[in-house]
Amino acid sequence: MPGQRIDIHTHAMPEQAVAVMAARGFKPTGGYKISVRWTPEAALAYMDRQEIAAQLVSMPMTFGGSPDDPEFGTRLTRMINEGHAELIAKHPDRFGAFASLPGDGPEQALAEIAYALDELGLDGVVLTSNVLGHYFGDPHLEPVLAELARRQVPVFVHPVDCPYIDVLGFGRPSSIVEFPFDTARNITNALYTGVFRRHPGLRLILAHCGGVLPMLGWRIGEHTVMGRGPDDADIDPAHVADVLRGLYYETALAGSRNSLLPTLEVTSSDHILFGTDWPAAPEPTVELNIANLTSFDGFTKEELQGVERDNALRLFPRFA
Numbered sequence: 001m002p003g004q005r006i007d008i009h010t011h012a013m014p015e016q017a018v019a020v021m022a023a024r025g026f027k028p029t030g031g032y033k034i035s036v037r038w039t040p041e042a043a044l045a046y047m048d049r050q051e052i053a054a055q056l057v058s059m060p061m062t063f064g065g066s067p068d069d070p071e072f073g074t075r076l077t078r079m080i081n082e083g084h085a086e087l088i089a090k091h092p093d094r095f096g097a098f099a100s101l102p103g104d105g106p107e108q109a110l111a112e113i114a115y116a117l118d119e120l121g122l123d124g125v126v127l128t129s130n131v132l133g134h135y136f137g138d139p140h141l142e143p144v145l146a147e148l149a150r151r152q153v154p155v156f157v158h159p160v161d162c163p164y165i166d167v168l169g170f171g172r173p174s175s176i177v178e179f180p181f182d183t184a185r186n187i188t189n190a191l192y193t194g195v196f197r198r199h200p201g202l203r204l205i206l207a208h209c210g211g212v213l214p215m216l217g218w219r220i221g222e223h224t225v226m227g228r229g230p231d232d233a234d235i236d237p238a239h240v241a242d243v244l245r246g247l248y249y250e251t252a253l254a255g256s257r258n259s260l261l262p263t264l265e266v267t268s269s270d271h272i273l274f275g276t277d278w279p280a281a282p283e284p285t286v287e288l289n290i291a292n293l294t295s296f297d298g299f300t301k302e303e304l305q306g307v308e309r310d311n312a313l314r315l316f317p318r319f320a
Contacts, residue, residue, distance in 0.1 A: 003051025006312040006319055008156065009207055009252040009275025012038045012057035012097075014083025020076055036279035040087060044094060046278060050286065053309070054319045056096040057084060058126040060158040060280075064103035073102040077112055085120040096316060098126035098156045106143040113147055123316055124154035124205075129182040133163045136186050137193030149199035154248075154315045156205045159183045175253075175280075180211025187213055187247075188220055194233030196243045203315070204247050205273060209254035214262035217244050241266070248315070251307065252277035253285070255293030269303040273312050 013021070036042065047055060059080050063073035077100045084097035099116030101109040116122045125148060134140045148155050159179035162168065169178055183206055190196060206213065213220075221240035228235075244266040252275035254260070263272060274293075276286045299307065313320050 003048075003053055005050070005052045005274050005308045006316070007047070007050075007052045007055045007276050007278075008205065008273050008312055008316075009158075009250050010043070010055045010057055010278050011060055011280055012043065012084070012087070013059060014080060014086070017059075017076060017079045017083060020079065024072070036282070038279050040091065040095075042279075044091070046283065047094065049283075050276070050290065052276075054094055054096060056098060056123055056156075056316065057087070058098040058156055058158065059100045060126065060128065061160060062101070062103040062128045062131050064132050071104070073104045074108045074112070077102040078115070081112065081116045081120055081122060084122060088122075093319075096123040096319065098122065098124045098154075100126055101131075101144065103132040106140065109144045110147055113144070113151075117151070117153060123318075124156060126156045126158055129157060129159040129179075129186040130162060136190035137195050142198075145195060145199050145202065149201035152201045152203055154203050154205060156207070157183065157186065158207045159211065180208060183207065183211035184213040184216060188216075191220065191235060191240055191243060192224075192228060192232045194235065197233060197235070197239070205315075206247055206249050207275070207277075208252055209249045209259040209263045209272070210247065214244070214249070214259075214266045217241070217262075217266040245271070247271065248273055248311075250275035251289070251293055253281060253289060255289040255296070257292075257296060257298075260293075260296055260298060264298060269299055270306055270311055272307045273315075274308045 043055060063076045065072045065074070080100045084099070088095050088097060099112065099120070099122040101112050113125065116125070131141060136145065159182045161174050162178060162182045162185065165174060165178060187206065187210070196202065217240070221237035224235050224237055224240060245268070247267065248271050249263050249267065250273040251259070276289070278286050293307070294304065
């Protein structure tokens with residue numbers, strides 16, 4: 001029988017989209033192999049084993065066109081979102097989805113936001129920590145962030161390789177440190193370029209408790225006084241603290257004290273959500289992370305209930 005947890009960080013790909021990606025030679029970002037093939041049946045069985053009532057699936061990559069197929073990203077993204085909608089239609093109480101957006105340009109992304117949210121009825125949007133090299137604060141993403149802020153839709157921010165991963169990655173899986181760094185890099189750039197001043201309606205959920213961002217929170221704020229770039233926004237430590245406090249943070253691969261203690265320094269327990277990163281994270285790792293989370297002495301019983309379920313219901317009330 002399903003439990004009560006709501007898992008907002010799990011990854012799924014419709015079969016048709018998997019075939020299209022394989023034909024183009026795409027591989028999972030991060031440099032490691034996923035040991036379990038996602039299917040609805042495998043996901044439901046996994047959810048029951050881990051006391052998960054519902055999952056919000058997402059595809060943690062951005063796809064763009066190429067000279068030989070300029071509309072590839074837009075076409076594949078539409079296929080992914082329609083596949084997610086079909087999954088939800090079959091299992092409305094067990095699955096939700098963050099809509100993917102194409103990386104072909106702002107117009108294509110805006111069109112997909114409207115289609116995925118207004119016609120397909122998906123639950124939110126997933127954005128990668130850089131969108132084919134564009135970070136939050138880049139003018140390329142400004143229309144997209146403005147629309148997401150206007151709608152106040154939950155936006156799951158998932159890390160991907162930075163553009164210089166060949167130099168910085170040392171040949172290791174990016175999930176070790178580069179993913180947490182790119183999340184922090186993205187949100188820091190958003191802060192310093194004034195994204196949250198311009199778009200206060202943004203409702204961002206950061207994967208993996210924001211990576212290294214919470215630990216660097218005070219430092220990032222204080223550097224608004226010590227020195228900013230010549231084109232940076234006029235922000236101060238209070239603005240940085242307010243933004244970090246208002247973000248949401250999820251616990252996939254981040255359920256230990258190492259991640260939770262810094263996160264609770266920048267926000268409160270009602271802004272922390274449950275996530276597992278399955279099947280990218282193997283089930284034994286998920287179980288260890290859940291054990292760390294549920295044994296953490298920094299939460300009261302009521303706060304842990306919030307992390308595992310109630311906080312997500314405020315963002316996704318249909319699962320109530």
